[in-house]
Amino acid sequence: MKIGLIGTGRIGAFHAATLLGVPGVTGLVVADADPARAAALAGTLGVRAADSIGELYAQGVDAVVITAATSAHAALIHQALDARVPVFCEKPVAPDVPGTRAVVARAEAGTVPVQIGFQRRFDAGYRAARAALRAGELGRLHTLRACTGDQAPPPADFIPTSGGLFRDCGIHDFDIMRWLTGHEVVSVYAQGTQRGAAFFAEADDVDTGAALLRFDDDTLATVTATRYNGAGHDVRLEVCGSAGARFVGLDDRAPLPSAEPALSWRRAAPYATFMERFHDAYVAELTAFVAVAAGRAPSPCTPAEALEALYVAEACDRSRRTGLPVSLDDVRSAPLGTDPTGTDPARGTPGPPGTATGTPLPPAAS
Numbered sequence: 001m002k003i004g005l006i007g008t009g010r011i012g013a014f015h016a017a018t019l020l021g022v023p024g025v026t027g028l029v030v031a032d033a034d035p036a037r038a039a040a041l042a043g044t045l046g047v048r049a050a051d052s053i054g055e056l057y058a059q060g061v062d063a064v065v066i067t068a069a070t071s072a073h074a075a076l077i078h079q080a081l082d083a084r085v086p087v088f089c090e091k092p093v094a095p096d097v098p099g100t101r102a103v104v105a106r107a108e109a110g111t112v113p114v115q116i117g118f119q120r121r122f123d124a125g126y127r128a129a130r131a132a133l134r135a136g137e138l139g140r141l142h143t144l145r146a147c148t149g150d151q152a153p154p155p156a157d158f159i160p161t162s163g164g165l166f167r168d169c170g171i172h173d174f175d176i177m178r179w180l181t182g183h184e185v186v187s188v189y190a191q192g193t194q195r196g197a198a199f200f201a202e203a204d205d206v207d208t209g210a211a212l213l214r215f216d217d218d219t220l221a222t223v224t225a226t227r228y229n230g231a232g233h234d235v236r237l238e239v240c241g242s243a244g245a246r247f248v249g250l251d252d253r254a255p256l257p258s259a260e261p262a263l264s265w266r267r268a269a270p271y272a273t274f275m276e277r278f279h280d281a282y283v284a285e286l287t288a289f290v291a292v293a294a295g296r297a298p299s300p301c302t303p304a305e306a307l308e309a310l311y312v313a314e315a316c317d318r319s320r321r322t323g324l325p326v327s328l329d330d331v332r333s334a335p336l337g338t339d340p341t342g343t344d345p346a347r348g349t350p351g352p353p354g355t356a357t358g359t360p361l362p363p364a365a366s
Helices: 010-019 035-045 053-058 070-082 097-109 124-134 156-161 165-181 198-202 279-293 303-322 328-332
Strands: 002-006 027-031 063-066 087-090 114-117 141-149 185-193 208-215 220-226 234-241 245-248
Touching: 002 010, 002 053, 010 027, 010 035, 010 279, 027 035, 027 053, 063 070, 063 279, 070 087, 070 097, 070 114, 087 279, 097 303, 114 279, 114 303, 124 165, 124 234, 124 245, 141 165, 156 198, 165 185, 165 208, 165 220, 165 234, 165 303, 185 303, 185 328, 208 303, 303 328
Parallel strands: 002 027, 002 063, 063 087, 087 114, 141 220
Antiparallel strands: 141 234, 185 208, 208 220, 234 245
């Protein structure tokens, strides 16, 4: 199977190298809004580079992996569906609800498979916790506690197009909680702070956030996220029930320096990046996509599921802006073509209520 990869930035280069080791992948063609960057990666990996997206498709790819900037995702998914080529796209589907809804409608109206990249679904720890919960080993679930902490912020030019902390970072926790529990969030209350680099405030984003979520079975969850976790890259989830608990991410590389005089577990060098923390999950995720593209399996994460996680992120961003709790029903029921938060997520700045923000943007490199 020949795979096309669009977007040769940090995660694109990582996925390209991963794909070369996936069984069934016989060729790789890479493209980027910056052809020189694509050519450089192709030279490093010994694969082919295309000068444009059109040329990539002209080379007869069997599937495409999209790792370009968030603002380009929706347009690139539509382009893949136009070409009737199975597509994997890193989250999010689009930077806003209208753009995501348009992709969901298009994907559900056709037969070309679309898989969205929420790699935590393929992590061994999260899968084990889900299995224990579903098997009844934890009893009645009452509390989820999640944290996502980057050791250092992403590049400054990424923040204005990221959609903000809850849409870019917290959305992973929102998706994995839905996937693990099988339940939906009904309300959120969120706060955020800006105490780091000036570019967060300039993009009307926050560098640290916290959210309280209530699920439809009255399970409560807390989600915290920060761009400044100096101890290391920290992603964990505590799954607490009336009969037991599971703690995801509590391994010997978890950045958890103890204040206690003695430790009962071995410590190794802390994770520095999400690519280190989830290396094996990314491999499993792309291996699954090859099976999806070959018609051997259904998509393990559809655009419709990604939309549900985005609704939670939208609600959190609205809550942190207004200082009020937000019902998910209010977000989900907003008419097609409107932004239920009254903001422009691509810019992170307030916009007129009801403004349509789903127009596809041109391809841009990640």
